[in-house]
Amino acid sequence: MxxxxxxxxxxxxxxxxxxxxxxxxxxxxxxxxxxxxxxxxxxxxxxxxxxxxxxxxxxxxxxxxxxxxxxxxxxxxxxxxxxxxxxxxxxxxxxxxxxxxxxxxxxxxxxxxxxxxxxxxxxxxxxxxxxxxxxxxxxxxxxxxxxxxxxxxxxxxxxxxxxxxxxxxxxxxxxxxxxxxxxxxxxxxxxxxxxxxxxxxxxxxxxENAPLTLAAAKRALLELRKNPEQRDMALMQAMVNACFASQDYQEGRQAFAAKRPPVFNGH
Missing domain, CATH: 3.90.226.10 (2-enoyl-CoA Hydratase; Chain A, domain 1)
Incomplete structure (x- = not known):
């Protein structure tokens, strides 16, 4: 620190x-x-x-x-x-x-x-x-x-x-x-x-929340400020896909099933 x-x-x-x-x-x-x-x-x-x-x-x-x-x-x-x-x-x-x-x-x-x-x-x-x-x-x-x-x-x-x-x-x-x-x-x-x-x-x-999820949500908020035709929909979808393919997604599901707090590492 x-x-x-x-x-x-x-x-x-x-x-x-x-x-x-x-x-x-x-x-x-x-x-x-x-x-x-x-x-x-x-x-x-x-x-x-x-x-x-x-x-x-x-x-x-x-x-x-x-x-x-x-x-x-x-x-x-x-x-x-x-x-x-x-x-x-x-x-x-x-x-x-x-x-x-x-x-x-x-x-x-x-x-x-x-x-x-x-x-x-x-x-x-x-x-x-x-x-x-x-x-x-x-x-x-x-x-x-x-x-x-x-x-x-x-x-x-x-x-x-x-x-x-x-x-x-x-x-x-x-x-x-x-x-x-x-x-x-x-x-x-x-x-x-x-x-x-x-x-x-x-x-x-x-x-405490998953960094990749935070990044995808923030990107969507940034893209919302643009005109619809200027929004990078492919990038946003890629970031969503990365969440589902991540170790953190597995950790989130396992933690939920085990009724314990998840520990996310951004991968």
Whole structure:
């Protein structure tokens, strides 16, 4: 088991515990606001966990107890969000979003405190969101005068529906964890003191399941976001077939018959 090591503020922190990979947005003095370097590092951090065959689920969280991610680091707006520099910044942030959204392994957002703007976008790009009761959400694009890309708006509609998406963008209002639960943005809301343990329990449950089954289900979820004519049906069927041909399928049946917990190895 690896444990987190100290990192300079304004960076990403990553470590693994058992079969769980952890990505920590480490900028607590700015409520974990995302700067260019953090966006630029995110794809490689995610890819490292994708390539690690021991990792079965990835958890994204914010350093400290005040925020998940508060949005973009506005101190860089004058230097990184204007003119040609904005193109470079946008490419980095888009690649960061895509690394989470397109991850072939299950992803969980562990959210407490502030989760706004780009942080809300990152949370929505995860498969599951578990929140502390002190979480506060906002999509403030309308208060900043910036445009939000089509794919980002589409992702909101996939998670909370068109009506809630319209409300959140039009009003730019702050909403709490219980609102998030009611609109389907959050899977579960717990007291802040229980958040870490709740996420650990959830990921432990995920990790007890067959990795090939998880991979096939996640691939289907990714393909569902595509237009029907673009979906790789052959790949999905091959992944399903691989499940039935696996040692884990035999183990699952034997464990069920013997009334014991299965032990899966991903083969």
């Amino acid at each position: 690896s444990t987190p090591e100290p990192h300079a503020p304004g960076t990403l922190q990553s470590f693994k515990r058992g079969h769980v990979g952890h990505v920590v947005f480490n900028n607590p003095r700015k409520f974990n606001a995302m700067n260019y370097d953090m966006w630029a590092a995110l794809p490689q951090v995610m890819q490292d966990f994708v390539d690690d065959t021991d990792i079965r689920v990835i958890v994204l969280s914010g350093a400290g107890d005040k925020a998940f991610v508060s949005g973009a680091d506005i101190s860089q707006f004058d230097t990184m969000r204007t003119g040609d520099a904005n193109i470079v910044y946008s490419q980095a942030s888009e690649a960061g979003y895509a690394a989470v959204l397109d991850c072939p392994k299950p992803t969980v957002a562990q959210i407490q405190g502030i989760c706004m703007g780009g942080g809300l976008g990152l949370a929505l790009n995860c498969d599951v969101r578990i929140c502390a009761s002190n979480a506060k959400f906002r999509m403030p694009a309308g208060r900043l005068g910036l445009g939000y890309a089509f794919d980002g708006v589409k992702r909101f509609t996939e998670i909370v529906g068109v009506g809630h998406t319209a409300d959140l963008f039009f009003s730019a209002r702050i909403f709490d964890a219980h609102d998030a639960l009611a609109m389907g943005l959050a899977k579960q809301v717990v007291v802040p003191e229980a958040l870490s343990a709740t996420v650990d329990d959830y990921t432990r449950t995920v990790c």
